[in-house]
Amino acid sequence: MSVLSETIDWFSRSSTWSGNDGIPHRLVEHLGYTALTVGIAAVVAVPLGLYIGHTGRLRGLAVAFTGAVRALPTLGLLTWFALLVGLGLTAPITALVLLAVPPLLAGVYSGVESVDQRTVDAARAQGMTEIQILTRVEVPLGLSIILGGLRSATLQVVATATVGAFIGLGGLGRYIIDGQRSSDYPQMLGGSLVVVVLALLLDGAWAIAQSLTSGRHTRVLV
Amino acid sequence: MTWAWENRELVLELFWRHAWLSAIPVVVGGLLAVPVGWFSHRNPRLRGGVLALVSLLYTVPSLPLLVILPLVIGTGFLSPLNVLIALTIYAVAIMARTANDAFGSVSPAVLDAARATGYAPARLAFTVELPLAGPVLLAGLRVVSVSTVSLVSIGALIGVSSLGSLFTDGYQRDFTTEIVVGIVATVVLALLFDAVLVLLGRLAMPWARSQRSVTPTQGRWAAFFTRGGVSAGGDAL
Amino acid sequence: MIEYRQISKTFDDGTQAVREFDLTIPSRTTTVFVGSSGCGKTTLLRMVNRMVDPSVGQVLIDDEDVATRNKVELRRSIGYVMQHAGLLPHRTVVDNVATVLRLNGVGKTQAHERALEVLTTVGLEESHARRYPSQLSGGQQQRVGVARGLAADPNILLMDEPFGAVDPIVREELQGELQRLQRELDKTIVFVTHDIDEAFALGDQIVILKKGGEIAQVGAPADILAAPADDFVRSFVGLDKATRTLRVEERDGRSLVVDGNGRATGVLA
Known part of the structure; x- marks a missing residue:
């Protein structure tokens, strides 16, 4: 039997679809990790990004931090944290949050910065307070780019959570790591395909959100 | 650190493997992406489609890609070729959009003047457009290089050895030092690559040094992390 | 009445934009700051609504220090x-005009009503109100800008080169419109421009500025043309240019106005 038909066979098995090791359960786990991680990262990065974008302060530091994290190998980070903290969710989630913060931070501050300074100046001259400028001018106008940051962070986390299976994290990566350990290529391939589809769907969802936020005004402007 | 010294031969060997596994995709990906970016810049109607396809490639997570590739291209499961091709795909995906923007950043007035002086199309492309797009291209290549060096380690999970092998091995042996040595070595390699690119850029484009604002660091990281498709104009795929 | 008292402004980067500036702007008139770039005219304007705070000195509106x-x-x-x-x-025209009211x-209803009213005053139609700014021409956008400035019925209107980015024909039209508005509304207008013709067309009081916010001359257009304070003013207002040195020539019973180059520019009515 070829690998392809074995993989189709794997997908058609009922055990693939039920129980703790079934696709629905793994999918929910994977989405759960993603939501949790992006959520925590957003709590840190969104206020900080808004502050940096609005005031221009700390931006050098943010750029340096972003660059430094980018150079860190994700697998190294995951395994290191796992040995430091031990088994459980803490190590992988911490590593995932660390990796999700930079794209999110960059998205938020570049979104705010992308707003024409003359528009901001005019809003200030009309008598808007700094908070009003942020919430009524900078965030709505930069929203598409801010969502772009959430989009990259989500993709980063979906991909890295897959790798996290190596240090015992659940989710769809389990199929790849477990399949590898038992030389079950069809299972690895099946799991990989599910991850790819998930990534494409999530990316598509963010893309739609982004295009909804770039309303009439921006289209005409460019 | 004694461990690193005692195992310097192993670490060095993995370092070199890692270097090759990163360098080839950066170079090949860069060479492939520049014409793609030039083409999409020249054909505004096809631009959306080309760039959407390219960012779709980038959406595929790395570990699954490494699993799927052998089936698609018929390589052995443990072949380093899988890692090389996967990383080349990512390099093209990041770089094509940057290249498109790079050619877009060249002043139309300069091109117009060159055309009026009598530059033929091919000569114009190679001796005017390409060099003027150089600073932005270099900025993109630096992003690609950092990200590639960091991604190579994932290959260790499917048995393609690199500095990533220090992570898998260290984890299985419950040996933190090995992992830390791996992380440090990877970062050093990324810095080395970056230094080489900057140096090559200075040699090839001495004129660009006086106008460093062409490649603002912030813009480059921001563009990378927000993944292009979301520039203010919003041609998100 | 707006008063500048001993104003100096040094920016963080060390450039001194204005030094020891004194001026009184009477109420219900149009005062125009005119000068080349770098003369500090925009800085002076923005001190009135505290977009810029002076390093030294006070700005008073009706005897009240704006710093308070x-x-x-x-x-x-x-x-x-x-x-x-x-x-x-990202806001429609009517929302833009209603900004300050909101x-x-x-x-909301009341603000929109008022906004539509002001839009009519500046010569825009209701059909423009629901559009986005980018869907209007440059001249129309500028009218919306004026409407927004007037929406809350302020006593003072600050205008920073408002017609600088529109083409000459539209500019002249907008200048005419502003003259009409001012006759109707009687605001205290402070206007900044680098164009001396625009200054003469709109200003009751003209303030010609040199570098560093130094006043070269203050006065009504006629006073300045009749008695320029020095060579700088003479040259700035173009008195040494042929186009401003006019004389009358009789031709076929009409009085032609002829410039220094001998070119006819008009007839005496």
């Missing part, structure tokens, strides 16, 4: 019109 006023409230009480209109691109807590 809350910045945000002060700005809401003063109209501001700028080059490129500075409209919010900030001041006026209800």
Whole structure:
């Protein structure tokens, strides 16, 4: 039997679809990790990004931090944290949050910065307070780019959570790591395909959100 | 650190493997992406489609890609070729959009003047457009290089050895030092690559040094992390 | 009445924009700051609504030092019109005009009613109100900018090169419109421009500035043309140019006005 038909066979098995090791359960786990991680990262990065974008302060530091994290190998980070903290969710989630913060931070501050300074100046001259400028001018106008940051962070986390299976994290990566350990290529391939589809769907969802936020005004402007 | 010294031969060997596994995709990906970016810049109607396809490639997570590739291209499961091709795909995906923007950043007035002086199309492309797009291209290549060096380690999970092998091995042996040595070595390699690119850029484009604002660091990281498709104009795929 | 008392301004980067500046701007007139770039005219304008605070000295509105006023409230009480209109691109025209009213807590329906009223005053139609700024021409956007400045019926209107980015024909039209508005509304207008012709067309009081906010001459257009203070003013207003040295020639019983180059520019009525 070829690998392809074995993989189709794997997908058609009922055990693939039920129980703790079934696709629905793994999918929910994977989405759960993603939501949790992006959520925590957003709590840190969104206020900080808004502050940096609005005031221009700390931006050098943010750029340096972003660059430094980018150079860190994700697998190294995951395994290191796992040995430091031990088994459980803490190590992988911490590593995932660390990796999700930079794209999110960059998205938020570049979104705010992308707003024409003359528009901001005019809003200030009309008598808007700094908070009003942020919430009524900078965030709505930069929203598409801010969502772009959430989009990259989500993709980063979906991909890295897959790798996290190596240090015992659940989710769809389990199929790849477990399949590898038992030389079950069809299972690895099946799991990989599910991850790819998930990534494409999530990316598509963010893309739609982004295009909804770039309303009439921006289209005409460019 | 004694461990690193005692195992310097192993670490060095993995370092070199890692270097090759990163360098080839950066170079090949860069060479492939520049014409793609030039083409999409020249054909505004096809631009959306080309760039959407390219960012779709980038959406595929790395570990699954490494699993799927052998089936698609018929390589052995443990072949380093899988890692090389996967990383080349990512390099093209990041770089094509940057290249498109790079050619877009060249002043139309300069091109117009060159055309009026009598530059033929091919000569114009190679001796005017390409060099003027150089600073932005270099900025993109630096992003690609950092990200590639960091991604190579994932290959260790499917048995393609690199500095990533220090992570898998260290984890299985419950040996933190090995992992830390791996992380440090990877970062050093990324810095080395970056230094080489900057140096090559200075040699090839001495004129660009006086106008460093062409490649603002912030813009480059921001563009990378927000993944292009979301520039203010919003041609998100 | 707006008073500048011993104003100096040094920016963080060390450039001194204005030095020891004194001026009184009478109420219900149009005062125009005119000068080349770098003369500090925009800086002086922005001191009135505290977009810039002076390093030294005081700005008083009706004998009250603006430094004692809350910045945000002060700005809401003063109209501001700028080059490129500075409209919010994500809000419709009517929302843009209603901005200050809404900030001041006026209800939405009432604010929109008032906004539509002001839009008519500046010569725009209701059909423009629901559009986005980018769907209007440059001249129309500028009218919206003026409408926004007037919406809350402020006593003072600050205008920073408001017609600088539109083409000459539209500019002249907008200048005419502003003259009409001022006859109707009687505001205290402070206007900044680098164009001396625009200054003469609009200003009751002209303030010609040199570098560093030094006043070269203050006066009505006629006073300045009749008695330029020095060579700088003479050259700035173009008195040494052929186009401003006119004489009358009789031709076929009509009195032709002829410039220094001998070119006819008009007839005496």
